[in-house]
Amino acid sequence: MLSFIKSLTKRQKRAILLTVDSVLVILAIISALALRGLPSGLIDALAGYIPVLPYVLIVAAGTSIWLGICSIQLNAYETAAVGVTAVLGIVLAMTSFLVSMVLGVTYPFGVHVMFGAIFFSFVVISRALLLQVVLAIYRKGAARCRVLIYGAGTTGTQLVSALRGHENIEPIAFVDDNIALQGLNVAKLPVHSPMRIAELVAEKQINRVLLAVPSLSTPKQAQIARRLEKMGLEVQTLPSFAQLIGEEALVDKLSPVAPRRFLNRDEVAQTIGESTACYAGKVVFVSGAGGSIGSEICRQVLECRPTKLVLFELSELALYNTDMEMRQLAEGTGIEIVTVLGTVTDTRQLRKVFSDHSVDVVLHAAAYKHVPLVEANPLSGLVNNVLGTQALAEQAARAGVERFILISTDKAVRPTNIMGGSKRLAELVVQDMARKYGGPGGVIYSMVRFGNVLGSSGSVVPLFQDQLSRGGPLTVTDRGVARYFMTVEEAVQLVLQAGAQAEGGEVFVLDMGKPVPILKLARQVIETAGYTVRDEENPDGDIEIEITGLRPGEKMTEELTLSGSLIGTQHPKIFSTRENGVNEIEIAAILRDLREALVASDEDMARSVVYRWVEGFQSDEAVRKSS
Structure with missing residues (x-):
C-alpha cells in the first residue's frame, strides 16, 4: 500500500x-x-x-x-x-x-x-x-526516526507541533535541565531529566536527539552534542529565531579571530624597503613552499618582482594550493611560476632543478617542525631537517647561487627535544657551508631564528580555535609555559630583510618582546570569541581550560640566543648574533653518524648524535627531573 x-x-x-x-x-x-x-x-x-x-x-x-x-x-x-x-x-x-x-x-x-x-x-x-x-x-x-527533544521551552514545543504530521519523524519525549518541568507533560510529551538519556535511548529506541535550546551559548551546545554523540546518537541543533531572520550573525560569531589579535605587542611594519633589490630580477627558490611560512614567503617575494619563482614542496596538495594562488597573484606581471614536487633529501633532483632554472636565491623553509611528532619519529625528523639542509646547501653552492637563507627556530637554542636539536644541527651545517663556500664572491649563507608563528599549521592559536568550536576544553600543558610569538607576515619580513642584510654566517633574530604565557593566550582566545572561562571562580562559564602536563621534549620557556648577546642591524627590530659552531671534521662526523643511524634504522644512535653535538641539549628526562 x-x-x-x-x-x-x-x-x-x-x-x-x-x-x-x-x-x-x-x-x-x-x-x-x-x-x-x-x-x-x-x-x-x-x-x-x-x-x-x-x-x-x-x-x-x-x-x-x-x-x-x-x-x-x-x-x-x-x-x-x-x-x-x-x-x-x-x-x-x-x-x-x-x-x-x-x-x-x-x-x-x-x-x-x-x-x-x-x-x-x-x-x-x-x-x-x-x-x-x-x-x-x-x-x-517505513522505518520512522524516533527523536528525543533536548529543551522543553518554546522552541521545543513548536518543534513538536511541526513534527506531529511528519511522515518519517516521531517525537518521543523531552529532556530538560529545568527541574520544574521534569515529570510534567509538555505538548503531550513527558519531560525527563538529562540524566535519564541513556535509559530513554534504550527503552524508547531513540535514533536522534534534537537540541532545541538556542538560548545556550555555542560552546555549551557543542559540549552537550559531544556528550550525546559518545552515546552513539545522531545530534542536530536548531538555530534561534534571531539567527533565522538575520538579527544575529551566526557566521560572524563562528568565524575565527585573526591570529594577530593575540600578539600582545605592536606588529612590525609590513615593508622590506630597499631589501627588494636582493630578489628583484632574480630566480628565487623556496623549499617547503606549501607550508604556512613557505607560502607567505612566496607571496612577499612576488611583491619584489623576481623573474622566476620556483616552488619546491613534498606535499602534492600543499603544492597544488600554493601554485594556484601564486599563478593568480603573478598574473600580468611576467613572473614565471615553476612547481617542483620533491624532497630536499634527493640530491639528484636538487642538482637538476638548480641547473635547469639557474637559481640565484634559496629560501629554505622545508622542515618537520611539530615537536611531539619528531620526538616520536627521530630518524625522519633528523634526516629531513639535517641531511636535507646539508643536501640543499651543498647543491646550492655547487650551482653558484648568491644567497642561502635557512629558516630556523628558537627551539634550536639549548633544546630539550629532537626537533629543536635537528634545527640546531641544521644551523651548524649552514655555518660550516658559510666557512667552506662563503667569502668574497662566494655564497652568502645565513640563518633566521624566530619564535612561534601565530596561525601557522599546527600552532597553538588554530588548535585553541578548533577546540573552542567543539565546545572545549582548551588544553594547556602547564600553567607556567610561555612562548615568543610573531605573525607569519612578520616572520617572512624578517627572513627577507635578513637575507638582504646578510654577509655570511650570521644568525638573525627578531625583537619579539616578552614571552606570552600560554594560559593567558587561552583565556584571550575564549574571551575574544565572546565566551567566558569556566573555572573555580566562575563555574557557570562557557569554556574550561584543562592543564594536561608537559609533552615529551617540551620546555617551559624558549630562548633566542646561546650567548645572550645581540648585535644591532639596520632594522630596529632585527638583531644578529655570532655563535660558535663546530669544525669541518666534526660536521663530517655528525653527518656520517646520522647516515649510519638511518641505514641501521637505529633511533637511539640518531638521538645520541643530538645529545653529543648540540650545545646545551637536555634530554626530556633530565628536564623533568630538574623541574
Missing part, C-alpha cells in the same frame, strides 16, 4: 481528492434532505433533486480546481485551507439554490444552507481522516 501511495503523481492525487469531494457532495445533499424531513419523503426528495445534482457536481469540481482545494497536501491542510473550503461550501449552497429555482425544483432555502454546511464539515473531516490513514500506512510501511 505504501509503494502505491508513493507511486501516485500529483495529477492522480488531485483526481482522487476530486472524486472524494464529489462523493461528499452526494452524501451532503442526502444528509441535508434527511435532516430536513420533507413531507414528500427522502426518496421522492432525492428523485426531485437529481436534475440539479449534475450542475452542482460540475461547479464543485471546477471551483475546487480554481481554489486549489484538491491540490492542497493533506499535511498542509490547515487554517487557510479550511477557510477556502468554507468558500466552496457557500458557492455550492448558492449553486444548489439558484439551479433549483431555474429548474423549478422547490425546496426550502434552509435545505441548501444545510447542504453547504454539511459538505464543508464532511470535507474537513475527510482530510483529517485521510491524513491519519496515510500516516498510519507510512508508520507501518
